[in-house]
Amino acid sequence: MAARLTVDDTTPARTGYGTLLRTPGAWTFLVPAFAARLPYAMLSLGIVLLVLETHGSYGTAGTVAAVSAVAQALVGPQTGRLADRYGQTAVLLPSVAVHALSVGALIALALGHAPVWALLLAAAPAGASVPQIGAMVRARWVAKLADNPPVLNTAFAFESVTDEFTFVVGPVLATGIATAVTPAAGLIAEAALTVAGGLAFAAQRRTAPVLKVPAAGARRVSALASPGVRLLVGAFLGVGTVFGAMQVSVTAFATQVGQPGMNGTVYGIFAGGSMLAGILYGMINWRRSARQRMLGCYALLVLGCSTLWAMPNLTALAVAGLFCGLAIAPTLITGYTLVETLVADGAKTEAFTWLTGAIGLGLAAGSTVAGQLIDHGGPSAGFLVPMVGSGLGLAALVGLRRLLVAPGTPTRTVARSGALVAGSAGASHG
Template identity: 85%
Template structure:
């Protein structure tokens, strides 16, 4: 399979053109229902455990265990989807997820020992369907010959991700507080099952399976150093998400305006959504690698001002500029990973990037919380600056790894006796 040129086709492709792609809506609609719970699970766990146990520490720890399990196991399910097909992985995943969430709810309501909550949280997180990665893999299968439209598709997916992370927590909170704390998780599991199964039935738009030749071994997308570099970069982006959530809340409480934390974080997320929409409408002439370095540098610049903001208004403005760099960075990362890996490893590669964000979110929120406890609310904003700064250093230092390999190196089915070139992988936005 020939490597794609590093400079994208300058022809502009709009969102209308994208959504008119034959059969696109048949998988986009159920995919939205299935990916919305992705942003509901952690908060749903916190609200339920807090109500039944009364400890913020326990509630946060159970949610963190679920998030880590999701980040570590998700890429493995992505690899299985590449090998056996998306439906073959989705159906058992949603069943295990529903059973695990049900067990977690029952244990919490029954005031079971805390260790049992952790035990149930592991499969609940590990079985979250990787719908975002699967949707991106479907776009690649349909638009591989139209790079400009594919870039718009990645922008559309990043905006969708941002939207779900704005709507999901609000929905989970409204249901949990308006009905019962357990209802938030019940709704999360129901949406996962209904949306996941509906998405799985849209087999006609799923990527074709790439069967390895006899006597060959399929390599992991993570074997490619370019993929590992992007995973590290996305880990840095995840720390920005996690630290912002905790730090904005703490800063708002410290100035006596706790209710404004959601608004300030919403400005941050809104900036990312706006930038993602506009980014997907531009006919870029620079290579994806150049855009990745530029977007990530802007992210670091935005994060470097957060700690010095004197009030909530200034923090909201700084958060807006920081958010403007988020979606373009993620979109470009997914574009890069698509050019680095062969067809038989794309879902896994996308999932590694998504998992890195989740893991970074857990690390960022934990580190920011520790700094806030010891040094005050503004100290938490040091975490996104450091996390993103380290990601930029890695990208600049190792940028040569982000060049698409030659035809010979893009194969993932390789002979066992030989020591082949590693298959590449990248991330999504």
Template identity: 85%
Template structure:
């Protein structure tokens, strides 16, 4: 993938721009925990940010499909920097919790949807080159590995800066990376996918109108609860054993397991249908989450987290592969963003519920949330798996036939 002409021009700035996504939630938790002294409050503030990102993010994805990525990215990074600055100032000033919510909402809503935009660039580029569906699957595997690498580096970076400098420094670094990376990525217009402006008289529907996209969004919601609950629970667990600085490392091991699995997954030429792989990887995720609550020490928790993480990347890769076949060309970025947003919403739910359980019953209770969230996601996938079959042709309501021509070569990736 790295030898693809022009790939480095958008991959390098995209990495810098998406790294803050893995830093924001943990940075908020560490800052608010330091200033307000409650895991429940810290988790709730992080949850507000994640909820805003989950609901506003897909709308920015739709705007990016319609007006272009740069037109959305530039104002987003500016709003994000201002909002994070306001949140830091309010927290350090020990402002009321409701005021933290007011700052956290725009901070989350303005998170640049770089991961979805990069995937849309891969689809556009590989379609133009007439690449095989297998190469698209490899591109999504590459992107999942990149996502997980950011979740290895991001929490460690945020945790290290917050604990060694000051709790607010983690969020300052997050905002700086967002501005620099986001603007640099927006400047790479040559690799951006074509805009799909609304045609007069044409009916335009959301990517979420597809039942398969809604099912995948629900499944990714379950994955998000794993992320959110793990961040808060690992932080609480390391605090309880007197090693608060280890939180980023333990969470990084969890993400490292996913990154390793993503590398291996992308190397395999799969023959089984993607929907079957989705069920298998999700079942493994539930199995991995089932032991977290019983771990007696940091070493055991790190090992259990590594095992749990091994199922994350295959689940995400397969989900993105499936959703690409369920919508037409003009709704790709929006569809990818709905999945990313579902993860963010799940993260909000997971961090909030885990924070409340930790405050009331101790750190180990928070690890029950990943099991519950992933378990519900698996039930939905098994019951509604028929919705993951790609339609025979793309809908004409979001793209003209000429625009869809290149993507037809990639339809079928979900069938392995």
């Protein structure tokens, strides 16, 4: 007779990536989605390279890129909410059109040596109109796999690894094109990929989530109405500060020790550690709940960040960055898994975009604060930002962890006889 184990919101076992990628219709939206997601990681760097060339100021270039990033982070969730309400295609078509026009205007203004205020006016809509492809892909996985939690959890791992990969490839692609051709070419390529990938993705209507028509007189509730979502947004802000501060601080540290060309290698090791951890995370048959995993992964992130400021050389910093990166993807995967359980079907895309936007805002804040600290205290001072930012995120998660359980989630009963075989109906996916 199978022994019965009762646990609190335990996640079913995960399944392999092969099973996930054999999901009918998956490749029809994954391929165009990848092309459309690359620009997400190309836009800011493309702006910096172009404005630096035309206006000769790091400060101006950084400010224009920051305006674009903040606009993207603030407007993205509203785009997600519109996609939940009117459908992904209805939102994508005008988004890619506005994006192409805005980026084109920004390029023309920069090449024409327009005043900074004009560049800022063009950068805002360019960032705000970036299609939220990552969130839309996750929403499609939810629509296809809502009744298969193990595969859905693997899908979230796959998406986080894809995000990491695009943030490794995107900047390299933007830099390579801008260097080989002209600084403007990097942004031209970004806009072209956005339009081509966005339109191809929008054309895959059969895999799009079915719109949830609210009952007559019912009011649509924002994903932020969920306290758990708000908590995760705050936690993801902390993760964003790690990204932003690492970019600036690693560059400053490498320059200080006389090896400026090594900054890309050190940051690549950090990102590579995150990718590796994400791949492995998706292959493990987890028994602990997503809430427990979130706390554990975030605690490891704080532990890794707390050592960065004390590293004496680039080799030690690369090793510390690797261990720090190993906690990034598991934290993000678990966060997306949790948020999917905290909101209704009609608000999932919006919820995903709030998390993505929080990372963007945290990145902008982290890079800004780290830059100020570096100016006054040197590169090691910049590494205090990821430690403090992630530490505050962990404190919030620990203190308010009860909010990460979906309202009305019953206790899951798991039947075991050497392997996981069943979970009680209605239990949390995460």
